[in-house]
Amino acid sequence: MRKLRIWLEDRLGTVPIFTFLRKKDVPQHKHSFLYYTGSSILLFLGIQIVTGIMLALYYQPTLKEANASVARIMTEVPLGWIIRSIHSWSSSFMIALVMIHLLGIMLTKAYRSPREATWMSGVFLLVISMLFGFTGYLLPWDDLSLSATKVGTDIPNIIPVVGAWVTKFLRGGEDVTGDTLTRFFIFHVCVLPLMIFLILAVHIFLVQKHGMSIPLEAERKKEKVKALPFWPNFVLRESVAWMVLLGVILTVAVILAPSLGPGADLMAPAPEGIKPEWYFLFLFQTLKIFPAKVFFVTGEALAVLAIFLVVAFLFFLPLIDTRSLEKKGKIITWLTYAFLFYAGAMTVWSLL
Numbered sequence: 001m002r003k004l005r006i007w008l009e010d011r012l013g014t015v016p017i018f019t020f021l022r023k024k025d026v027p028q029h030k031h032s033f034l035y036y037t038g039s040s041i042l043l044f045l046g047i048q049i050v051t052g053i054m055l056a057l058y059y060q061p062t063l064k065e066a067n068a069s070v071a072r073i074m075t076e077v078p079l080g081w082i083i084r085s086i087h088s089w090s091s092s093f094m095i096a097l098v099m100i101h102l103l104g105i106m107l108t109k110a111y112r113s114p115r116e117a118t119w120m121s122g123v124f125l126l127v128i129s130m131l132f133g134f135t136g137y138l139l140p141w142d143d144l145s146l147s148a149t150k151v152g153t154d155i156p157n158i159i160p161v162v163g164a165w166v167t168k169f170l171r172g173g174e175d176v177t178g179d180t181l182t183r184f185f186i187f188h189v190c191v192l193p194l195m196i197f198l199i200l201a202v203h204i205f206l207v208q209k210h211g212m213s214i215p216l217e218a219e220r221k222k223e224k225v226k227a228l229p230f231w232p233n234f235v236l237r238e239s240v241a242w243m244v245l246l247g248v249i250l251t252v253a254v255i256l257a258p259s260l261g262p263g264a265d266l267m268a269p270a271p272e273g274i275k276p277e278w279y280f281l282f283l284f285q286t287l288k289i290f291p292a293k294v295f296f297v298t299g300e301a302l303a304v305l306a307i308f309l310v311v312a313f314l315f316f317l318p319l320i321d322t323r324s325l326e327k328k329g330k331i332i333t334w335l336t337y338a339f340l341f342y343a344g345a346m347t348v349w350s351l352l
């Protein structure tokens with residue numbers, strides 16, 4: 001074994017990586033639970049890859065077969081129902097954790113220098129994670145998923161100049177059809193995975209390069225923060241978190257397996273109560289509450305503009321709040337709470 005290890009180390013040049021990991025420390029303080037969010041997202045991403053590949057072995061992305069192949073996965077393929085359920089629940093858990101990860105970093109101001117690029121790559125990861133959810137929603141091809149995709153892909157249409165083109169590009173034509181299904185499948189299993197791997201590699205590299213942030217008070221008082229060796233202590237604690245999360249996801253997936261509606265009919269009118277996934281509800285409700293017209297502009301166009309501005313604000317946040325790490329940044333803290341309150345209220349409103 002020793003000879004094999006040395007042979008591999010010589011060929012792969014892994015010695016500096018393991019030396020780095022052995023020396024790496026993780027600060028311990030009252031916010032250190034936030035450090036577990038990033039690795040927990042990785043767990044759910046891993047689950048998505050494994051269960052996604054298993055589903056793709058049986059799923060058929062065609063107008064005729066999509067719904068029937070999902071029905072077969074649920075009723076005929078051994079353990080297919082639980083694999084589908086885990087895939088569906090794990091996507092929700094992953095997006096919830098990405099949001100908690102982002103909000104935690106906003107509150108602790110860990111996006112400030114030198115972690116600006118880490119944050120910006122994170123905003124891309126958030127958008128990609130949500131696009132995974134959006135494209136995956138259509139794949140079972142039932143009446144609700146078809147209608148929700150019609151509504152969702154119609155939104156870019158509101159944007160002047162490029163909007164109509166974006167809608168047509170997403171749909172592969174004027175309307176949502178079998179061509180949209182083919183496109184969404186390719187985005188879901190090919191384009192988005194490639195993008196997430198690429199950006200995640202940059203994100204993780206930057207996290208390693210800059211080390212973990214410490215609380216603002218410690219920065220202010222130039223205090224030395226207690227630290228835990230990454231290997232094996234922190235990894236052991238992370239493994240415990242992973243085991244608990246695995247237990248939770250398995251339990252939820254067994255008890256609450258997702259249903260499947262009847263195959264979508266392109267000619268049928270939209271069913272009652274079209275709703276996107278829970279993480280899009282606050283955006284969906286935002287689009288609804290704008291008045292039909294404000295002066296010469298449609299309310300929907302204003303809502304899309306507002307959402308776009310919030311995403312741009314998020315992306316450029318480290319360039320807007322450029323204060324040094326020891327400053328409190330109360331405005332951003334309040335903005336984070338205000339956003340949380342708004343998103344929560346809009347979600348509940350939409351559900352009601």
Ligand code: HEM
Pocket residue numbers: 034035036037038039041042045098101102105110111115118119120121122123125126129200203207211212213214
């Ligand atoms: C697929 C999604 C994501 C994955 C897998 C991921 C993964 C990670 C991991 C493993 C860490 C180190 C441990 C930790 O702090 O939790 C980390 C740190 C960080 N992430 Fe993410 N992340 C994702 C999304 C995001 C998003 C959406 C943002 C913000 C827009 C973000 C910004 C950051 C920052 C600034 C750090 C450094 C935190 C510090 O030093 O305290 N990440 N991420």
